[in-house]
Amino acid sequence: MAASIIKAIGVIAAAASSKILADEFRAWRPLLTKKLIATAVRRLPNEQRDRYSEEWSSYIEEVPGEIGKIFAAFGLTWAAIKIKLLLQREKRSAGAVETSRKVPVDLLIYALLTEILALDGVDLRQIFYSRFAEDPRDVKLVERIRMWAAAHQMVTTVLRLLCMQVILTCFLLTLAWELRVPAYRRWVYLSWRSVRVRHASVEIL
Amino acid sequence: MGHQIPRITTQTLRVLGAFTNSQPEELSGAEIAKRTGLQSGTLYPILARLEQAEWLESKWESGDPHELGRPRRRLYQLTGFGAKSARAAYMEVTEMIGGPVWQLR
Numbered sequence: 582m583a584a585s586i587i588k589a590i591g592v593i594a595a596a597a598s599s600k601i602l603a604d605e606f607r608a609w610r611p612l613l614t615k616k617l618i619a620t621a622v623r624r625l626p627n628e629q630r631d632r633y634s635e636e637w638s639s640y641i642e643e644v645p646g647e648i649g650k651i652f653a654a655f656g657l658t659w660a661a662i663k664i665k666l667l668l669q670r671e672k673r674s675a676g677a678v679e680t681s682r683k684v685p686v687d688l689l690i691y692a693l694l695t696e697i698l699a700l701d702g703v704d705l706r707q708i709f710y711s712r713f714a715e716d717p718r719d720v721k722l723v724e725r726i727r728m729w730a731a732a733h734q735m736v737t738t739v740l741r742l743l744c745m746q747v748i749l750t751c752f753l754l755t756l757a758w759e760l761r762v763p764a765y766r767r768w769v770y771l772s773w774r775s776v777r778v779r780h781a782s783v784e785i786l
Numbered sequence: 787m788g789h790q791i792p793r794i795t796t797q798t799l800r801v802l803g804a805f806t807n808s809q810p811e812e813l814s815g816a817e818i819a820k821r822t823g824l825q826s827g828t829l830y831p832i833l834a835r836l837e838q839a840e841w842l843e844s845k846w847e848s849g850d851p852h853e854l855g856r857p858r859r860r861l862y863q864l865t866g867f868g869a870k871s872a873r874a875a876y877m878e879v880t881e882m883i884g885g886p887v888w889q890l891r
Contacts, residue, residue: 632860633830636815639857640826643816656827663831671838 610647617654621661626668633661689751693744792839794875797824801832802841802872805864814847814859833862841868 618641622634637657644653792798804813804821813821819829836842847859864872 635851635857636860637826637830639859640815640819642856643814643859644819653826656825657830659827660830663827664834667831667834667838 621657812861
């Protein structure tokens, strides 16, 4: 008899405490989900925070069940991390596109400048000619002038050839970019390591 | 952003499937989650990826949050380009697995 009374009291106490616990949980749940959403949103870039804060608050309210809401709020932290990585990749991708367009143009300018310098720059021969004019009988000086002149000629020719190569390559790359040659653009994307662009590929996970 | 092709996974196809079979055409995140059975941690990165690739576009539902008495929903919709690309992806996967995509669960 006493045992059954104790058992009954125990059942009533358990029921009452579980009701109290459930009420407590329901009361604290909005605050908890709010905190979880805030934690998730903090992982996103500044410009995305307001959007996702409101969107996810609305999403959580539509998830059925109090425990379901908590689980969904935890999941948002994972979503925020993945979205952040995605946005970072996009930024790097934009950088890759910008760089691929900028580099050939910059190289083209440098090559043209080098070419101009090679043509009209400091001519070593001028220095020796002026000294030669001082003493035309100095045979050693004449030899040195010839040697330097030949070296200068060779360096200038090599430089000019290199410049022409660079100018031609840069011109073709710029042209390919501007004409939107798909193969070149694809190569630019794929050669940029951090960019993950797949063309017509389907993954079965 | 240009039209770059997003990574297509079975979950992505399920999200796209929710739109292609949807009435109305605009769906909130919760509605998509209900239709696809995906959890928030999987669903939102997919939505972000598809939006980035311009397969989806999103906008706030009309109305003021104070008048609505709750935060506004963000509504997602397939773009014309997205609808075309989704169909192509379905066909590709269907061809690969020799059956409807919906078997991939």
